[in-house]
Amino acid sequence: MLIVALIGAFLLYVVLYFxxxxxxxxxxxxxxxxxxxxxxxxxxxxxxxxxxxxxxxxLLAFYVIIDALRAAISRSRRKR
Numbered sequence: 212m213l214i215v216a217l218i219g220a221f222l223l224y225v226v227l228y229f230x231x232x233x234x235x236x237x238x239x240x241x242x243x244x245x246x247x248x249x250x251x252x253x254x255x256x257x258x259x260x261x262x263x264x265x266x267x268x269x270l271l272a273f274y275v276i277i278d279a280l281r282a283a284i285s286r287s288r289r290k291r
Contacts, residue, residue, distance in 0.1 A: 213275050220271065224264050225251065231258055 228251045255262050 213271070213278070217268070217271050217275055220264070220268055224261070224268055227261060227264070228256065231256065231261060 229247065232247050256265065
């Protein structure tokens, strides 16, 4: 269930980030799609809610990965 929540939150972040980019005050200049994706993935957004959402997504992703590894280790210990 957490994986579904992670995917949904990531999609929400992508949509909100593209709305944020579209509302930016750069009039008459279209931002290339690849530049927007690079900025979305590797930089912290200027808006505080988007920054909190991105940091929350990173923490949730780490939790899901660590939980999956911990469950795999405990399963392998029980089989022995």
